[in-house]
Amino acid sequence: MKRVFLILLVLFCLIAFGVNMASANGGPHGGFTPMTDACAGCHRAHTATNPNLLMVNTDDLCMSCHGATGSGANTNVDDGLYLSSRDDGAGDFDEGAANTPDNAPLLGGGFVNYQGTAVTSVHSIDGSETLAWGNGVNRGELGALAEGMTCASCHDPHGSSNYRIINEMVNGVAITVAQVDEANKDYDTEQWGAGTSDLCAACHGAYHRTAANQGSTLDAGTYTHRVDMPYSYHGNDNPETVGYAGYHLPLAETNTVVCMTCHLPHGSSAAMTGITDGAGLPGETSATDSALLRLDNRGICEVCHQK
Numbered sequence: 001m002k003r004v005f006l007i008l009l010v011l012f013c014l015i016a017f018g019v020n021m022a023s024a025n026g027g028p029h030g031g032f033t034p035m036t037d038a039c040a041g042c043h044r045a046h047t048a049t050n051p052n053l054l055m056v057n058t059d060d061l062c063m064s065c066h067g068a069t070g071s072g073a074n075t076n077v078d079d080g081l082y083l084s085s086r087d088d089g090a091g092d093f094d095e096g097a098a099n100t101p102d103n104a105p106l107l108g109g110g111f112v113n114y115q116g117t118a119v120t121s122v123h124s125i126d127g128s129e130t131l132a133w134g135n136g137v138n139r140g141e142l143g144a145l146a147e148g149m150t151c152a153s154c155h156d157p158h159g160s161s162n163y164r165i166i167n168e169m170v171n172g173v174a175i176t177v178a179q180v181d182e183a184n185k186d187y188d189t190e191q192w193g194a195g196t197s198d199l200c201a202a203c204h205g206a207y208h209r210t211a212a213n214q215g216s217t218l219d220a221g222t223y224t225h226r227v228d229m230p231y232s233y234h235g236n237d238n239p240e241t242v243g244y245a246g247y248h249l250p251l252a253e254t255n256t257v258v259c260m261t262c263h264l265p266h267g268s269s270a271a272m273t274g275i276t277d278g279a280g281l282p283g284e285t286s287a288t289d290s291a292l293l294r295l296d297n298r299g300i301c302e303v304c305h306q307k
């Protein structure tokens with residue numbers, strides 16, 4: 001009898017507080033009800049120890065669920081792995097569970113390891129980094145951000161109308177990134193829509209050049225690889241479906257080259273040797289820094305151009 005009562009009580013709580021209601025935005029991010037208790041999971045009205053009335057700093061807060069030792073989310077962004085049973089139990093959200101295989105590498109890369117290897121470059125997320133390449137300045141130069149970089153510089157923990165709860169305002173720039181898999185989350189297969197490069201352009205505006213050789217007029221005396229164009233050029237094979245020597249690169253909207261075709265947004269474990277090892281390119285923080293590139297050295301170039 002006691003047991004039945006307990007089960008009924010738990011069921012009542014789940015229904016009354018909507019704990020088990022998965023929102024389209026994923027996990028505890030958005031879809032809040034008028035009488036929600038979710039705010040208290042992250043905020044305290046009077047006894048917060050961090051800005052924005054947070055109980056812990058943003059980085060630690062996100063990692064308490066999404067980190068290697070977290071248990072509140074299946075997406076382990078430290079190791080770049082989808083672990084399908086981590087948020088099982090009462091209040092389980094289970095986004096992606098049906099579509100993403102256990103132990104699949106995550107689309108964003110990893111902050112500590114990726115595909116089982118230690119990362120060689122990452123985007124900083126501890127709030128200390130305040131300068132970004134080409135942010136209101138030329139490519140190869142550093143410009144000040146609106147605020148120190150955290151997970152919340154790119155994602156809105158309260159949900160958003162953009163893909164992967166990407167902020168509607170990043171570094172003071174309004175952006176729209178089309179939602180593509182809200183109904184059936186898949187953290188293992190790229191399927192990006194319109195506006196994918198605009199996230200990156202919000203902090204690295206000078207790198208977003210969308211017409212051939214625009215560099216010569218917009219950034220005096222320098223050139224940059226075009227983005228947001230179809231992959232076809234001099235008979236390039238489709239890098240996503242055909243690839244080269246078994247390597248592939250993802251496209252947006254089936255044929256469009258975007259920043260993330262070449263770069264991962266979280267962190268990469270690509271290896272840099274020879275010219276790319278310690279060449280002193282802008283952005284390199286160490287001799288092995290991989291500039292968030294998806295493949296070793298300049299493997300990305302060959303997937304498309306096959307020279």
Ligand code: HEC
Nearest residue numbers: 028032036038039040041042043052058061152153157158
């Ligand atoms: C998963 C954790 C989490 C939950 C749940 C959450 N917040 Fe937040 N909230 C944050 C973080 C992190 C920031 C700081 C964002 C930043 O640094 O830009 C923030 C910032 C805010 C801000 C100030 C910035 C803004 O967006 O206006 C308000 C107001 C706010 N939260 C209200 C709420 C309310 C109300 C709820 C409940 C409905 C809630 N939050 C639930 C994590 C959370």
Ligand code: HEC
Nearest residue numbers: 062066075077106107108109123125150151154164187265
């Ligand atoms: C520079 C912007 C940026 C920062 C900073 C960032 N993310 Fe992401 N994140 C992205 C993008 C873009 C995607 C979508 C990747 C894709 O679908 O190809 C993503 C995807 C995700 C996903 C879905 C799983 C995956 O890897 O695809 C989770 C969960 C996530 N991020 C959490 C975090 C957390 C937690 C932090 C801080 C530790 C963080 N992100 C910092 C841009 C960022």
Ligand code: HEC
Nearest residue numbers: 025026027062065072073074075093095151155157164165
């Ligand atoms: C209480 C646990 C918890 C906390 C704290 C938390 N998340 Fe999540 N988050 C989840 C769950 C659960 C999901 C659903 C996917 C999964 O199981 O990993 C999710 C999904 C996401 C996604 C993917 C959204 C999508 O559209 O699929 C992103 C991005 C993300 N979280 C970012 C963050 C960031 C940034 C923070 C810190 C501000 C944060 N999360 C804090 C539990 C949490």
Ligand code: HEC
Nearest residue numbers: 121123124129131132153200203259263265283284291292
């Ligand atoms: C909120 C601002 C912000 C956004 C959005 C952003 N970046 Fe960055 N990016 C930075 C900062 C700051 C650095 C300096 C390195 C660091 O994070 O410590 C950086 C560094 C880089 C680097 C050099 C990394 C290295 O170690 O050499 C690359 C490549 C890069 N970003 C690409 C991207 C791409 C691609 C996107 C879109 C998915 C993106 N960035 C979105 C702020 C941003």
Ligand code: HEC
Nearest residue numbers: 133140200201204207208225227258259262281282283291
């Ligand atoms: C065709 C592949 C490719 C695309 C597309 C691409 N990048 Fe890069 N990116 C690279 C390579 C390769 C490097 C390493 C440095 C180099 O070779 O110039 C790099 C380096 C960077 C750096 C580090 C600073 C530097 O100049 O070395 C930033 C920041 C960056 N890219 C941002 C972006 C942004 C933002 C976009 C989209 C607007 C983008 N990239 C699109 C290949 C690409």
Ligand code: HEC
Nearest residue numbers: 212213226229230231232233239249257261298300301304
């Ligand atoms: C995802 C496919 C893809 C990748 C990866 C890629 N390219 Fe390209 N590249 C293109 C396309 C498409 C064009 C034609 C752009 C246009 O329409 O002007 C192009 C143009 C060029 C051009 C001619 C530029 C001009 O201004 O006329 C050069 C040189 C080049 N790429 C070199 C590289 C190098 C070096 C790398 C590696 C860092 C690289 N590409 C990676 C697709 C790619």
